[in-house]
Every structure is written in structure tokens, then in C-alpha cells.
Amino acid sequence: MTAVQRVLVVGSDSHAWLAAAALKRAFHRRGLDVCVLDLGATGDAPVARWTLPSLLGMLSLLGIKETDFVRRTDATFKLATEHRGWQSATSRFLHAHGELGIELAGVPFYRYLLQQAVRRSKERHELYSLAAMAARSGRFARPMSHSRLTSSFTYALHVPEASCAAYLREHAERLGVRRIEGRLEHVALAPSGDIDELILANAGRAKADFYVDCSGRAGRLIGRVCDAPRDDWSAWLPNDRMLSAAAAPIDDARAVTETIAQETGWLWRLPLARSSAVGFVYNSAFLSDEAAIERLVSFGAVRSEDVSRTVLSQGRRQRFWERNCVALGEAALEIEPLAGASLHFTQLGIATFIEMFPIARDTRLETIEYNRTVGEYADSLRDFTIAHYMTSARSDAYWAAARAAAPPLRLQHKMDLYAATGRIELLDNEVFDETDWAWLLLGSGAFPDRIGLHSQSTLSNLRSGDLVGLRESIERLAATMPRHMDFVRQHG
Incomplete structure (x- = not known):
């Protein structure tokens, strides 16, 4: 050999x-x-x-x-992705990088939020994430190791x-x-x-x-x-076209990727230091390429000749x-x-x-x-991507078609178990962790019928008022961070 x-x-x-x-x-x-x-x-x-x-x-x-x-x-920098319009025309939710709340006697914090939703006392889960609060307010700083809260998040890049x-x-x-x-x-x-x-x-x-x-x-x-x-994978992920283009800078841009659901696909926008980028992912069975380019040109204020075009064949x-x-x-x-x-x-x-x-x-x-x-x-x-469509509440023909096929068995099992117990089951070699799934499911309003007995028992006496100090600390810390684009210019 x-x-x-x-x-x-x-x-x-x-x-x-x-x-x-x-x-x-x-x-x-x-x-x-x-x-x-x-x-x-x-x-x-x-x-x-x-x-x-x-x-x-x-x-x-x-x-x-x-x-x-x-x-x-x-x-x-990127602290979160903001998904707009995926449930309704006015809906929006964040998927932030980092922890969500704090562990409660061995129970993941997201199960407390699920219990509150089951009790019809739904809370804004973003209030319990430093990354989410900073992202919402257009602020950014790197994590610091001197306290659990200031090291509770991470970040990515555009x-x-x-x-x-x-x-x-x-x-x-x-x-x-x-x-x-x-x-x-x-x-x-x-x-x-x-x-x-x-x-x-x-x-x-x-x-x-x-x-x-x-x-x-x-x-x-x-x-x-x-x-x-x-x-x-086209039965579950039928989008077969992707457009993208460079665009003008975004004033006081947040450390956030935006995805904006449309009736025939979804637009995206991200900030760069001296410019920005926009794109459109769609299914050509529901929208012509010419109409899609017009949509992106209007959304991003770009020229049609500057649009990059890609044919997608989703699978592996x-x-x-x-x-x-x-x-x-x-x-x-x-x-x-x-x-x-x-x-x-x-x-x-x-x-x-x-x-x-x-x-x-x-x-x-x-x-x-x-x-x-x-x-x-x-x-x-694949499963994490499909789950964004499974949990969408939009009724447009495109969105209904995206939900029409029965999901892969491993994803169906994950979602069934979650619906029955509030438990997010991770298999071997998963790309996204339990907290990532929690961000998606909480943000999309996909709540279980109940949560497991152990979680119920552990959380039975906990109320929102008990966590006021945590929420206030997060809000206060986020407010002390510099503006995201100021940080990019000074410390990038």
C-alpha cells in the first residue's frame, strides 16, 4: 500500500x-x-x-x-437570525446564539417556558437571552468570562x-x-x-x-x-432557485441576519462593514425567475444585472x-x-x-x-431546515405545498416526542443542539400538549416573578454594550 x-x-x-x-x-x-x-x-x-x-x-x-x-x-458580527412573517404577516422571532435562561435544578430553562405556555402564561423567551436582547437593540460586545451571564452567549459572522x-x-x-x-x-x-x-x-x-x-x-x-x-430532498425542501446581490450599507445595522417570508419563498438580508447583501430563495413552480428578480431588485434596491442566480437541487x-x-x-x-x-x-x-x-x-x-x-x-x-416549514402557520399555496409531504421519520419522531412531552431528543451527530431547537420551536409557537412529569415537579413552584432579577440583569447588560456597527469600526 x-x-x-x-x-x-x-x-x-x-x-x-x-x-x-x-x-x-x-x-x-x-x-x-x-x-x-x-x-x-x-x-x-x-x-x-x-x-x-x-x-x-x-x-x-x-x-x-x-x-x-x-x-x-x-x-x-451575528448574534441572531430574525425570522419575519413565517407565522403571519406581522410575526417575528429570533434564533439567538447562546444560552436561553439558566438551568433550573437540572431542568433545561426552555421547559420552564414551555410549562408557562401550557399554563396559558406564555412569556417572551427572548427576555432570558443576553444575545437576543443585544441583537434586538442593535448592540454587540464579545462575551466576557468574569461572570456566567456575560459568558452566556456566543456569536457568528456575516x-x-x-x-x-x-x-x-x-x-x-x-x-x-x-x-x-x-x-x-x-x-x-x-x-x-x-x-x-x-x-x-x-x-x-x-x-x-x-x-x-x-x-x-x-x-x-x-x-x-x-x-x-x-x-x-425536494419533496420536503422544494425551493429550486436562489438569487443574491450586493446592496447598499444598512444604517446602524444590527448583528442580525433577517429572513422575511413571502408568499412564494423567503427573502434575506445581512449587514456588512461597508455594504450589505440581499437574497431570495424560492420555488420556480410558484414564481417565474423574472418575477423573482423583480422582487429582489425592489427589496434590496439593486440592479437586475448585478443579481447572482443559482439553480438549487436540494439533497446530498x-x-x-x-x-x-x-x-x-x-x-x-x-x-x-x-x-x-x-x-x-x-x-x-x-x-x-x-x-x-x-x-x-x-x-x-x-x-x-x-x-x-x-x-x-x-x-x-436537513431536518432542522424542514422544521422551519413544518412549524409555519402560513396558508399560501407555496407554504401548504412545503408542508404537504410527510417529514423524514427521524424528524417526525422528534416532533411527536416533543409534542407529547416537551422533550427535545437529540440523536447522534446532530448539527444543532437542544437550545437551537428550543429557539425555533418557542419562536414559531409550536408548543407541546404537556411537559414531562419530572420537569413539572421540579418547576411546579416557580413563577415569572421569581426570575425578575435575571431579566433585569440581562436588560441592563445589553444596554451597556456599544452599538454593533460602532464595535465593528472600532474593534473589528
């Missing part, structure tokens, strides 16, 4: 450069040669991304200073795709990652079925022991070595790792950006691959375990 000494990453976006930098950083003492075949822009990515807090940890592991990354990429990819490329090259340019003409296979080499335009060739496919939705490499069909590979090729980014999974987890899913794939990095070319056991683990990550991301 031949040990893996050379890895070729194929792609040009943030997924590709994140993978290349992570592999080089992880195995630099082993002398692993990492090269990126830069294919140029694929048009798959939106003009900007909202992320999850895990990106900050990944940047730190790569040796990247957060302040430098934020300043040089035109990024801003970042333009082009500047993010450029920054990661520069950093990867400093780490020793090589870069070549070329147009991929053909993927040549060895008699074993492994990828032997890549044939480029102008008779060029690129050869490695292992290949990382970040070529976008086309999956130029993984599609050549793996003939397994994709899992098609059944096998992400096949022979000497692993797929990351859109080559592995296509899903609308509602949960902001695109880069997070790639990070999970990278981390799992590094853990199972092949010692030799015979990778049958590692491949099986990788595909099982990453498949569970993918399905949990």
Missing part, C-alpha cells in the same frame, strides 16, 4: 481554501503536500454568507486572528464570499499550500477505479494520492468515481468519500442557506476526514465510518 503524501483540492471557493488550509495545518509536521487546483468561480455560492459560531473556532485552529479576518473581509475565499487562500498559501490554475477537461481513472490524474486544458495534468472535490454542485470528481444516486450524496476522493461543500450537499450552516457542514466534513485521514490507499473501513457520520450530520441539517 502507498501512503498518502499528496492531496489535491479542486475548487476555488471558501470551502476549498478552508479544506486546504486545515489539511496543511493538521499534517504540516508529516510533510503532507497540499495543492489547490483553482478552477475559477463556479457561481454556486451566494455573494455573502451568514455563518455559525463554529467558524470562529476553525479560524483560531488555523492560526487566523479574528480581528484581522473581520477587518480585511468586510465582515460584521462575510462576503469573495473576500472570505481570498483571505483563506492567502492564509493557506502562507501555510505552504500550493496553487495551480487550470480548466478541468477529464478525470482519468486507474484500473482499480481510483482517480489516477486530472487532465487539464492545454495538455496539462495534475496528479495526487488523494483528491478533495470542492468543485461545487457539479461534483466533477466525486461524480466520476461514485455512481450511487443522490438523496433527493449517499457517499461523500469514495475510493481516493472526498466531496466537500456543494459537491457533497446542496441545501438552502436558511440555517446558515454551509461552512459549518464543511468544517464537520474536514474535521471528520482529518480524524480518519488515510494512512494507506486502502481506506474501506475509514470510508464506511466517514460516510455514516457525515451522512448523519447532513440529515440532521
